[in-house]
Amino acid sequence: MTSRQVTLVEVAKHAGVSLATASRVLNGSTRQVSDELRERVVGSARRLGYLPNASAQALARNSSVLVGLLVHDIADPYFSSIAAGVTRIAEEAGLVVVLGTTGRDPGREVELLHTLRAHRARAVVIAGTRTTDRTAASRLADEIAAFTEQGGRVAAVSQAKLGVDTVVPGNRAGAKALAAELTALGHRRFAVLAGPQDLVVARDRLAGFRTGLAEAGVPEPFVVHGDFTRDGGYAATQDLLAARTGATCVFAVNDVMAMGAMAALREHGLRVPEDVSIAGFDDIPTLRDLAPGLSTVRLPLEEMGERAARLVLDDHPTARTVRTPGEVVLRASTSSPSGTGLR
DNA sequence: AGCCTGGCCGTATCGCCCAA
DNA sequence: TTGGGCGATACGGCCAGGCT
8 A cells, every 4th residue: 555545634735724624524524714815725635636435434433324225126116216315315315225145045134234333334124024933033133232222223125024124015914815806807717936935925915815815715826936037037937837737827926037937928928918917016217128917016115115214214213014905907917817717 | 572652653623723 | 793714623444553
């Protein structure tokens, strides 16, 4: 290290003012500084290329400008949409978002939160479904408690299970409403690509869908579990086709799985919606370029990210819950049943 | 050899003093 | 009263030096 950064002391010296005055000018203060000195300080800072040392600021203020965002899967548009919302609000507040990817590993989630705590992150937004793993949940609760105790704030976009401010997507109600719309089209034999059994979001959407079918007097759907990804939807559809269920309508519990399912159906020479209808969940932006258009349940993903960010940056003594309902959007991938279904 | 102390890094901010 | 300077202190991690 031969070159050294310009410090505030050097700026003050160059401008011929005290350290305190330079600080008042460059960081703002309740104290006034005359225009003349202000211009001298600003000019010196520019001339010398002064850039405040963020580590030193964090040291002096005992707080950084970092806001953590933990997501399950960086490639999933569900999370990039939420990230866009979180980032917009954080940047408006002059903060910087640090992204961590858990790969749906609850242990990794705890590790990342631990690291963000070590960096004195101001706040962390945890996005993504909770799992049914109780040990991991309790370790995460401990880590959240430690972070909160040292002044950090946590919010979640998921089920309200962490005891922190949470934006809750309307998974059950949305899936139930979707089932009502699909049965109204005339479908009676359903299959569900249900995702992993330990993901609460997948469970909730399956449960809501089942309730909707039951209320319409339609038989239980055929359920296939698989990964919560495009490839998971593709593989689950292979299993579904092998089972020859006669289903006329397939519900994938998220959009990326539905996209994988559409690819598998296409490869088998099946047409959507003539041979089989298909619907997803989330309404990720990618769907705009999908043909035929995918019927789905729209969640206001960016807005959910924005709301989570507003909650996490607003110091509040008790945990708040914001519910964001899903809205059924029917597009070309669903129609009234005309063929014999998946045989 | 291991432990403890104290100084240093850069910045923010406080209380206090001084000069118009 | 206002604007400015000054010195002290705090923050957390690191390391050199001195001590047992």
